[in-house]
Amino acid sequence: MSATPDILCIGSVLWDIIGRSAIVMRQGSDVPGRITRLPGGVAMNIAMTLARLGLRPAVLTAVGRDAAGDELVAACDRLGVETGFAYRSDDLPTDQYMAVEGANGLIAAVADAHSLEAAGDKILRPLADGTLGSAGDPWRGLIALDGNLTVQLLAEVAASPLFAGADLRVAPASPGKAERLVPLMGHPGATLYVNLEEAGLIAREVFADAGAAAEGLLARGAARVLVTDGGRACAEGTRGAGVIVDAPPKVMVTRVTGAGDTFMAAHIVAERRGADRRAALAAAIRAAATYVSGEMPS
Template sequence: MTTTPKILCVGSVLWDIIGRSSSHLRVGSDVPGRITRIPGGVAMNIAMTLRRFGLTPALLTAIGQDDEGRELLTACMRMGMITDHVYASIDLPTDRYMAVEGANGLIAAIADAHSLEAAGDKILTPLSDGSLGSVENPYAGIIALDGNLTQALLSDIAKSPLFKSADLRIAPASPGKAERLLPVLGHQGATLYVNLEEASLLCHKEFKNSEEAANGLISNGAHRVLVTDGGNMATEGCADGLYSATPPPVLVTRVTGAGDTFMAAHIAAETRNESRAQALNSALKAAADYVSGDTNL
């Protein structure tokens, strides 16, 4: 397997524990459904979708040297990802994410990414020690970066010479962590993938639609953005203008991982040299297929 990948996925790789029910849920609901445990995390979801499109990403993350970690690492390798550069921690447990979804969408979720946060810049060592890059010869490929990293580490990344040549693709892990991305908002090589709520949090202003949000982010210094809004119009924007499109209508059966799927599908489309319009529509189609259950990560 190659050790010089063109795409890195940096951030959370963990176990997703998801409870899904076809019923509408409210606080205190006790209903039948299905509970699954699958590899997840923002970086992992992006990597899995990239593999589905025939690309081979490398993971930069922290995974514990516990039973769950060994099982997770084996699953990553089985799926064809490059795991040579994963930081394997002796004293940190493997992270987990737990969510409950009903017919009325995501009810609640808890992300336990404390080990990734505690590992800090150790996960980035391959970008400085010559394995994937160095200060003199920084990595020049695509880096998919997720907001589960601490704000301090994201601030360091924003000004680090190790990232000056990279094509940064950045996504918040959740609306609750969106503001962590403020330090990297204006990075000259960054493309930011957010939903409408996350865009509003970053700009401290409520937007009515994705076009307003894209303009707001660009006005606040963003180099390039993609803003989604569920089944409503999505917008890709930069200083050269905006392009908007509406996702195909589908019956929603799951939501966890949809934004990560959209981001990975857009990256894959651009590696195929699709135009701005084509890439946005390809990503919307992939995300719609995912939430409808027509594809599996």
Template sequence: MTTTPDILCIGSVLWDVIGRAASHMRVGSDVPGRITRLPGGVAMNIAMTLRRFGMTPALLTAIGRDAEGDDLMAEAARMGMVCDHIYRSDDLPTDVYMAIEGANGLIAAIADAHSLEAAGQKILTPLADGKLGSDAAPFHGPVALDGNLTEELLQDIAKSPLFARADLRVAPASPGKAERLLALLGHPSATFYVNLEEAGLLCQTRFDDSAVAAAALIARGAHRVLVTDGGNSASEGTAGDIITQTPPAVMVTRVTGAGDTFMAAHIASEAHGVDRAAALTRALNAAATYVSGETPL
């Protein structure tokens, strides 16, 4: 029997291949460290944190029918995610993300989400064929969208009746893909989760603090925004109503997935009825704990 999900996570589900070193690194560095392969991708990272908060996410993504894809499906099912609606491709390989991290943070990363992009609308089929919804009875509940989807698909989602009743929670996959989200800026139920750099890209400028960035995004048409700035203050709000908090200071041991952890913790907090100030606090605490290395991957 198929489990009913609390939330849909739509976007990249792939393998993260992460090399971490304890030393500071620069371009050309060759240092000892550890290399791990773990389930990742924005949608998967969000889903993993949602599970830790007691929610049951369903994944809508593309995963290849290869050995890597079979392993990834098995791992997602083991963690308690609903995998019944994942599009499995016979001719597209399972996507992968590769990153190098040093003591001074992320050095470089490459996200190969070409299979997700190629699958396009196919990953949304369960929202139209009655399994999760239809045009006449669209899915009603929270939906986490990530910027690894193509700009064309995000434009379709912005005007699709399949998302007319959804509580959209939107995040860029990276600063390099932030501008893909412009299509959703005017959506009446979309909440944007961006960092300071991504906010600047969406507004075609640079910001010095999260509150100014949040106000600018709202002025550009965003319904609701959350803007983070690493260890500096983060802001959440809608038009004329912005709150700002400072995250706890911690020793940073990892950065990949921190923004996804923040977003998922915030979504789960609100799903459990926590007020907006407390939800922002819980999300900042969860992200700080994550980057300190205290939360299991």
């Protein structure tokens, strides 16, 4: 294992199998395109971007001791992501995610993160056994946490002394898992990164735009939130400091899977480098726009 990581990324690390076509698609479409297999998962996407931007991330996740898991660990190491703290399971297969994207965006996706869910709190052992922290001396640095963990485990994280001193950055894995983040709304050190749909699901309300969503989540107890809305204006809201809004540049969209994770990672790095609220939001928006345009490597 390397020196103490700059940030811990907790959640899904798996194989992304993505089919992309430059053609507009609908249900039942059968079109030419390209299929790629790359390391992915919310925690991994964030970690890869952090590594590209100069940080030393480590992942806390579950990876099988199968051929796919060995390949995945080797790929992570090449990308500068520390896997030495990950839980390697002898009886759980390595997770995977499959998506189809057309010129009109994401068509469909299936996330098979059952092994991560089955591993449960085993992935958090390094934070409890003294390797990275303990209940009496918790980790006090940055943690990126994704919503692929179970509802029960996320609720435990929200109340656990192991996370009491952390700068906790939280993202849902998908709109379907957004409501899992509700227990973390009250964590004083938590920053939630959500899109407009996810914000509405958490708040159980329909919001007109990202600014309104940020206001709504703060009113419901969140300490800090960032809300994206595709190519429309994004917002950052902080309790006691209000909401700020900025709009992304117009770009040609060539991919969407991983854009939110890139936004989150770029925002974290900008703040770590001393950027204020407006500069950090602008940096995150630029990074996400560059990513969806295809100019940033996967």
